Amino acid sequence: MTLPHIIAISGASGSGKSLFTETLCDELRQIDTDVLVLCEDHYYRDQTHLEMSEREKTNYDHPNAFEHELLAQHLRDLKAGKSIQYPHYCFKTHTRLQKLTEVTAHRVVVVEGILLLASPELMPLFDLKVYMDTPLDICLLRRIQRDLTERGRTLDSVAKQYEKTVKPMYHQFIQPCRHKANIVVTQGGKNRPALEVIKAHIRNTSKL
Ligand SMILES: Nc1ncnc2c1ncn2[C@@H]1O[C@H](COP(=O)(O)OP(=O)(O)O)[C@@H](O)[C@H]1O
């Protein structure tokens, strides 16, 4: 089997990574492209051994919060044509679920997450690196809406987390990775020309 083409979609929380990835992959499937999506979020370290009050203090925007070594192993396995079992994560309890999903190797693998380009172990595994360059104030507005409706947070907790970790870690780890990307996407998940360019690149390089 041809090696999978692995694409990283990175950028700040709320920058449009998920929407861009979902749109890209839906459209790739419509043209019969065999594509698998992996989320870096699923690889947050488990914290069931900690009290809830301790879990709430964790810095989730630092690279150490992720089990990048497991994600790297999974990407190497997929490159070798092997199946993987990826974990699932709950943002309400800050723990991994008792659930694994088995997936087989695909021709195209799209991985999306905030700190993919900050990991020296992951970087060599990516064939294409995309950075979503969305102004931080827009990201914050989107994050407030999402965290209140989907992740069981309060406005106060979102504001405190943003000031304490989200914003400083963005400046320390995420934004400095922009220059490592092959493609920088402005205007979030709805940037039609950027989607077309990446689809064309995938068609040309993954020998589908
Ligand atoms: N260009 C855009 N215009 C309007 N809304 C957008 C755009 N890009 C993303 N969004 C919306 O912003 C929110 C956050 O986007 P999402 O893709 O979940 O971000 P991320 O995965 O980077 O955290 C979602 O509700 C998404 O639908």
Ligand SMILES: Nc1ccn([C@@H]2O[C@H](COP(=O)(O)O)[C@@H](O)[C@H]2O)c(=O)n1
């Ligand atoms: N238990 C957790 C784990 C992560 N976060 C926040 O999620 C953000 C990354 O996810 P996106 O889908 O927004 O890219 C990251 O900024 C973490 O702060 C959390 O709040 N709680």
